[in-house]
Amino acid sequence: MSILVVGSVALDTIETASGRREEVLGGSAMYFSVAASYFDQVFLVGVVGTDFPEEGFHLLERHGVDLDGLQQEQGKTFRWTTRYHLDMNHRDTLDTQLNVFESFSPRIPEKYTTATHLFLANIHPSLQLEVLSQVTDPGIVISDTMNLWIENTPDELEEVIAKTDIFLLSDSEARQWTEEPNLLRAAKQLLRRGPAHLIIKKGEHGALLVNEDGAFFAPGYPLENIVDPTGAGDVFAGGVVGHLSKLNSMEDADLRQAIIYGSTLASFNVESFGLDRLSTLTNEDIEKRYGTFRDLTAFEKN
């Protein structure tokens, strides 16, 4: 079917143990769109400035992403500068320039309202709610968030989660939001606030799906060379939502496979700076690594 994503498009400056890259294509909607494009049609709603490079439009077009909803405004594109710690699990934001993103007001083209899946990337909850008010029949709603909104706009975030089918957040965010140190109890508490499914992202430790059918755990793919973790969460979401949209299913078995596809794409994404690796995948690459996730977790003898 098809996926509508609303989120940020940015130019990132990234420093990791592997090196430094200046003003590479980034942003939650960018990473998500490229990842989801391997599975289904993507409609992108976001904003860039007049300085956004041609190569950015081309990359998205090459992946069949519909850009009618990507507004180009007078001014500069959202910029973000980060430096990762040696362990790659922590990072410091060195600089954030919202630029045209500061006054971003999502406008959803008419044809986008036919999308079967709506992904609300990690943006201000008031923007997420604005999108939900514009789309009368959003289909399956998948939302992401971050600690900033849990701390600063908990009431609006509460409205978002109530209208969400699949809510994504990190383990520390789940604990922070619920003030419950036990992760499973935190998950069950969040499920009572609205969503049918909760996906807890645990970074290098994998991801946990919790719903009324129980729990499913996907490991983090063990990699020897992690070059740049930027966008891993959005790419993971892109794989999850992409697979579910392609199958147009919310069966537990399909959700499990979707999470493995998300983990597969995220594992590729961290192997290079920015979108370098993610944007050059073949379906064969994806299926092959998907298979290695089976080897990584199987313990039944045939």
Add this chain to the structure above:
Amino acid sequence: MSILVVGSVALDTIETASGRREEVLGGSAMYFSVAASYFDQVFLVGVVGTDFPEEGFHLLERHGVDLDGLQQEQGKTFRWTTRYHLDMNHRDTLDTQLNVFESFSPRIPEKYTTATHLFLANIHPSLQLEVLSQVTDPGIVISDTMNLWIENTPDELEEVIAKTDIFLLSDSEARQWTEEPNLLRAAKQLLRRGPAHLIIKKGEHGALLVNEDGAFFAPGYPLENIVDPTGAGDVFAGGVVGHLSKLNSMEDADLRQAIIYGSTLASFNVESFGLDRLSTLTNEDIEKRYGTFRDLTAFEKN
């Protein structure tokens, strides 16, 4: 076949968010022995003082653990006092009284030397080496360690790992010992120091097996009620070694199942203080939870 374990037997005073228990049965050899006893014959080498409670001997005897190697010396039993943080992932040692354990010199009864598996629990590497020098044909050697020995006695630990078939340690210990932040690279570096298999314990995040066949990941079992994490690592080892000894196999497929049995037993152990839950399991309890690990990780459709 049969398992020889050398480690500590202690009386633990434990404080967690769930309450406080004074001088409950504990120590690495105690936890390991009870866990492994569900699978195979266990020979225990350790030391207790004259104050060691009758109930401790009875509990081990009830599990068929052979106590000819459990020395009872003049003086008091090893005592340890700990307090867990609210998240249960961290703890502070409040008091350690080595008592009779301070001058512990392992003596291996003749009949124990027929054991097919030798588990060197987390004790001073010089004691681990002393055991290895006494047992001419130790069969499969499985060793555990901790950050203290990595910091203080790296040379002796190097000798231990060189003589070990399966080495167990935590993810932070693997990174600390190799000074390598990437876990898979750290694992491969440690494999080059001797062992055929490395098992990296990740606490609530599960366990990772790395060997020449590749990697296997076992999730942590999601529990709503974690009462006391004490001994989880030793119980995990007990399940792993118990299953391997019972099958007398080192096949990769059996190692994977052994790790799931270890995870299964560890998940029971943390549900109560001390050995309360672990010591009252039935084989049916174990098999049932083993099955839920399948549900937790399966993503293939039938």
